[in-house]
Amino acid sequence: MTAYWINTFTAIRDADKLAAYVALSGPAIRAAGGEFLARGVPAEVFEGGQKTRSALVRFPSVEAAVAAYHSPGYQEALVALGDGADRDIRIVPAVDAS
Known part of the structure; x- marks a missing residue:
């Protein structure tokens, strides 16, 4: 079943480290x-966002x-980010539309 990875940066402290992570x-x-x-x-935020x-x-x-998060390539991105940001990552299963 489809899943969604939701990544929110709660604080960005180093733009260069963020750029390395994004790349x-x-x-x-x-x-x-x-x-x-x-x-x-976000274009708009509500309720404390x-x-x-x-x-x-x-x-x-x-x-x-989950495998993407643990992959060598993504782990390399996390090393590049280091302490440059705080994030909240969630993996949420899709709703079964049937």
Whole structure:
């Protein structure tokens, strides 16, 4: 079943480290079967939300999304990011529409 990777940056402390992370993470996520559906700063936020960089990525399954996180390419991106940002990452299964 389809799953969604939701990544929200709660704090960005180093723009250069973030840029290095972005350069590495996108290709690693796509190589693992992820498809970016949305990313960037929200157009609007409600109910205590923060206007911080976010991404929504579709994967073919929860297992594929988890494997993407643990993949060597994504782990390299995490090393590049280091302490440059704080994030909240969630992997959520899609709703069965049947």
